[in-house]
Amino acid sequence: MVILFTARIFYSMTFVPFIYSDVTCRIIGFSISVIIEGLVVIPVIILYRKHPDKNICQLAYEKSKVLGILIGIAFAIAAVMLMNRLFRYFGYFMYVTFPNFLPLWVVIGAIAVVAFYAAFQGVEAIARSAGIAFVFFILSVIIVTIALWTKMSFTNVTYNYPKLEHISFEVFFEMSKYCELVLFPILYPYVKEKAGKSLYGAIALRLITVYAIIIVCTLTLGSYLNISKFPFFDLGTYAETFIIERLDTFLLPAWILVAFVKTSILMFIGKIALSTGLKKVKSNVFLLIIAVTAFAVTLPAVLQEKWYFSNMDKAIYTIVIFALGVLLPLVFCFGKGDKNENE
Amino acid sequence: MEKKTVVKVNENNYETALISKSLKQALLDLKIISGKTMDLNIMEVEISEHKCAVVSIEGMASTSSMAELVFRPLMKFNVKGYATEDDVFKFLTKQSLLSAERKILTTYGEVFLTLFSGFALVFIDGCDKCVAYGIQGFDKRSIEEPTSDGNLNGSHEGFIETIRTNISLVRRRLKTPKLRFDMQQIGTDSKTDVCVAYITDKAPQGVINKIKENLNKIDLDTILTTGYVEPFLQGKHKSMFSNVVSTDRPDTFCAKLNEGRVGIMIDGVPLTLICPSLFIENFQTIDDYVNKPFYTTYIRWIKYIAFFLAIALPGVCVAISTNHPEILTHKFLMNIAASEEVTPYSFFFEAIIITIMYELMREAGIRLPKAIGGAVSIVGALIIGDAAVSSSLISAPLLIIIGLTATASFVIPNLNPQISVFRMLFIIAGGFAGLFGITLCFAFLLINISSLESYGVPYNAPLSPFTFRAMRDVFTRPSFLKLGRTKTIIEDLNGAKNL
C-alpha cells in the first residue's frame, strides 16, 4: 500500500496543475478521477482473488509461452516508459527549481543508480524503504502546514463555476497518472494484506494527501497558484520556521525519496515481467537492461532540456496504462478459463 | 576393533583411535600424538599392585585439587588380596567421589579434548578405558565490570573468557528448565567450545536450527574472537550493518534470550553474540529498563537524534553551506560566511580534513596504552581546538559541528564503524551534490538497512514493517506494569517469516 502510495504521490507533489484550471475544477476533477480509479482497479482485484500467487505474466506464460514473453515485454516497456516520464518530470522539476545545481543527466543517473541498487535488493527492501520515505513525506507536509498556519487565509480562495472542459481535462490528466494499474498486476503476489485493502488504502491515502496539499496551497498562495509551476514547492519558499529560514530546500529530500522509491519499484516490475518469460537469463541482467534503457531513453530530453509534456504524451500514457492495467486483467478474469481450471 | 589398536597411532589419525590396553603403549601413544610436548605431565603410580598413570597438562589442572581429590584417595585404595584392573576401574568410577565431574573415555580424541580442557586422566594398565576428573585449575580472569557496555544502575558483572563461568552467570539469572545450552566444538585445531543458548518456548525452532546449521558450516582452524563466527551467522548478505549483535553483559544476554533470541557463547571470548538482532536494539541499553520510563523515553529520542547528528550533520552542513545557504537563518548564515571569509580552504575540504583528523585521534586514543592515551587528547585539543582556529586554518563553526558529531557518535558505540564510514560518504555527497546527494546517500543507507534480514526478521522491524505493539518499546519505554504483560518476542513482529 505504501509503495503504491509513494509511487503515485510523486505526480501530485510535482504537478498540482492549477496552471490549466482553477482550484474548483482541480478538486472536482481529482474527485471524479479517484472514483474512476476505484472502479478500474476491480479487474485486478478479481484477478488477484482468482490467482493470488501468480502475477499476470505468469498466468499468461502458463497459457502460452509466447504470450507470456510478449506480455512480459509489454510490461517491461511500460515500466521503461513510466520511468522515462518520471525522469522527465524530475528533470523538469530540478531544471526549474535548481537550475545550476548539477548537470541534469547526473541527477537522473544518480537516481537510477540508487534505484537500481534498491531493485537489486528486492521488493521487500523497497517496501521497507518506502515506509520510511512515506513517513518523511507526511512529516514534510505536516511541517510545512504548521509553518504556514498563520499565513493561511480564506480570502485567498477564489471560487469559480466549474467548466466542463476544465474538469474533463483534469480527469484525463489524472487518468494518465494511474501508474498503480501497471504496477499492481505484477506486484500483487508480494502483497501480504488483501489486494483490495492495499489498492483502496493507497487511493484513500492519496485522496487525503492531495486534498491537504490543494487546501494548503490555495489558502496560502492564493492567486499565485495561477503562475506557479510547482505550488507545493513554492509553499516551502514562503514557509519559515525559527530554525530554518526557508523550507523549499528542506522539501527537496521528500521529492527525491519518493522519486527513488518509484523508480526502484518500476525497475523491479520490469525485471519480474521479463524474467517470468525468459527464464534462462539471470533476472538481474534484465534489471540492468531496464535501468540502462530508461536512462538512455531519457537522456536526449534531459540533455536538450525539452520535456515534452504535451496532451499527446498524456494520451499515450493513458492508453498504455489502461491497456495493461485494466484491459489485460479483464481479459484474464473473464476470458476463457485457463488450463488449470479446465483440468 | 583389535586391528585398529594395532595401527600405529599418530597426530593425524588419533581422533577415533581406541586407547591401548597396555599402559606402556597408551602412554607412548600419548607422547607420540602430542609430540612429547613439555606440558604433558605423566605420573606413574601403583594402585593395589596395578600399574596406573595420572596424566594432566601443566597449568591446566589444579595441583592442589589433584593432590586432594586424586592422589590422596588413590593412595588410600588398597584392596586386600587379589584385585583385578576392573576392580580398580570400578573403584575409580563408581566407589569414589573424587571430583564433581567425571568422564569415561575410550578414544584418544576424547582423551586429548578433555586433557586440554584441564582434566586429570587416570590410565590403568590392562584397561582400554581411562577416567577423567574435572579438576581444572587454569588461571582465569575474575568476573569484572563490563568494559564496552557501561551502565549506571544495572548489574556490574560482565562475561569473562571462560565459557563455563559465563554459562553459570546466565543460569543464575534464568532458573527455568526451558533455558538450554547446546555445546559444540568448532575449529579443526582449536576445538573451541561454542555454546548455543536459548529458551525453548520463546526462541523459534527454525532460528535455532538455522544457527546450529550455520555454526556447523564453520570450517576454520581456530576460533579466537567473535569475528571468526559472526560472518557465518550473518549469511551471505553484504550489508554494512550486522544482524548479529554482541554483548558482554549477562543481564542484556538474558533479556534478549527472554525476547526469543538465540545467544552464542564462545570459550575464550568475553563477548557473546545474539541473533536475530534488530537495528533499533543498538539504541537500547540495560539502563533503559532501570530508569523511569519518562526519562528513558527522553534519552531514547536523544539517541535517535544523536544517530542522525553523528552520521549526517557534517555532510548536511557542507551541503547547506555550499549549495543551499538559503536554509540557514540570516544571522547564522552571516556568522558562518564571516568566519569562512578568513579560512583558506572551502568548507567542504575543511570538513574532510577535520573529520580525518578526528578519526586519527580516536584510533590513536584506542590503540595507545592508557598512560599515553591522554596525551592524544591533549594534542588533539591543542592542535585542532586552538591552533587550527586561531591560525584560521579551520573555521570555528565547523569545529563545533565536528565536536558535536563526535560526541553524538559516542552515544551509540555499537554503530561506530558504520557511522564513521557513512559520515565521510555524506560529507562527500553533500559537497558535490548538496541535499540531493545527501538524500541519495540516505536512500542508500535506507536500502542497506532495509535489505538486511536476520533469520527471517527484517532488520529495521518494528519500524518498517510497522508493528505497533513493538513500537511502544521503541519510541517510548512503557512501565514494566505494561511491558511485562505485553512484551513482544520476535515472532510477533510484522514481516517475520520462516521462523
Add this chain to the structure above:
Amino acid sequence: MRMSKIFFKKLLVTAICVFNILSLCSCNATGKYEKLDLDQRIIVNAMGIDITKDGKFEVTLQILAQEGAGTNTPIDPSKPNSTTVAQVADTIPAAIERCETDLGKTAFLGHTELVLLGKSVTDLNPVMDYVINAQGISLGIFMAYTDITAKEILDIKVNSGAYSGEALKEVFEESLKNGISTECELIKHIDNIEDTNGTTVMPIIKKIKDPIKSSEEKDNSSSELDFGESNSDGKIEAGNEKLEGGGGDDSSSGGGGSSGGSEKAEQTAFYIDGAVIVKNKKPHSVMTRDEIAGLSFINSSVAKQTFNAKLGDMLTAVNVSSTKKDTKVSIKDNRIVFDIHLTISYEFYINYSEEEQKEAAKDVTEQIYSLCYKAIDKALKQENADIFGIHSLLNHNDYRLYQEYMKNPERVLKLVDININLNPQI
C-alpha cells in the same frame, strides 16, 4: 556460469564507478555547475531598484561587509556590518551581473529580505517579472517604495550588530502589527495584482537623519512623493498624533538602538510612513498614515495600536486591537453595499471607572471611524482601487457580481459603498 556472474558483477561495479567519476568531473569541469563556497558568494540582504534619468535600471545590493568578520567573533557588533554596491544597466539581471563583476563574486539572493523601489520606478512590470522569476528569491520578501532613491536608504549604516536590511524587516513587521503599514510581502503583492488587475498597496520607507527629530520630520514628510494627479494633502491630523507610539517604535528599531547617540549628525534611521497605491502595476497615488491605519482596521490586521483618547481635559492612552470581522454584501438602490462589522477591543493602562472608560472608548471609536472612512474615501472614492479585498468578498458572497467585476472592475468598484460598523469591547 560462475565466471559470467563474476564478469557481470565486475561490469556493474565498473559501470557505476565510471558514472560516478564522470558525474564528479562534469560537476566540477563545467563552469555552470561550479560549487560555490560561502566566501565566493555575496549574500544580499536587500536589493534597491532605481531608474536613472536615461531610463536604465540602477540596482543597489546591500551585502555583508567583511570588516566585521573574524574567526572567533564572526559578527562584530561594534562595526557596521553591511555595505552596498550599485551598478546601472538596461535590465535588472544585467545590473546585478555588473555588481557581481565588481566584487568578483556571485550574488546570492536566497536571503534577500527586501526589494526596495526608488521613487523613480514608475512601472512595476519589469520589477515583478524579475522578482517572480529570479532564482532563489523567497515569496516572503518585503517589497516597498521609498520617497527618495533606494540606494540612499540602503546606504544607511546600522551600528547595532544587525543589518539594515534585517532592521527594515523588523520595522515592517512591527508596523504591520501596529496598523501603520500594509502587508508588503511579495506573495501578497502578486496575489493582489493577479486578483485585481494590477492593484496593490506598497508601504513607503523614509529616511530620517536625527531620530530625536523624527516625529517632526514625519509630520512634514508624507507629501514628498508625487505620482500623478492625486497627491496626498501631506497633513497629518489628530489621528497621526495618536500613532506616535507606533512611530516611536519604528524609529528606534530602524535606528538600531541609536537613541543614545543621536547627537551625531550622520546617525540615520528609517521609518514607514504611508503607502503607494499601485494600479495597473504603476504607482498611482499616496495614502497617508491615517488612511493606512483605516485600511488596516478594515482589513482587520491591527494587532495592537495605541490611541490617545480625551478624558475631560486630559489625554489617556488606549490600546486597540481588532478581533473580529464580519462582512455582508447587499444591493441597495443599485449600489453594492458592503456592511463591515468590526469588533474592536479596548484596553486601558489605568483603572478608570466604567463611565470614564466608555467616554474614552467613544472618543477612540470616533477616531477609528474617521480613519476608516478616510481610507475608503481615498482608495475607493478617489482612486477606485480595490485594496479592501472587494474581489474576494464578491467571490464569496455574490458570484454574479463577481463575474461582473471580472469583466469590468472599474465600473463595479464605482458602484461599491462600504459601511463600517464598529463594535467596541472594553
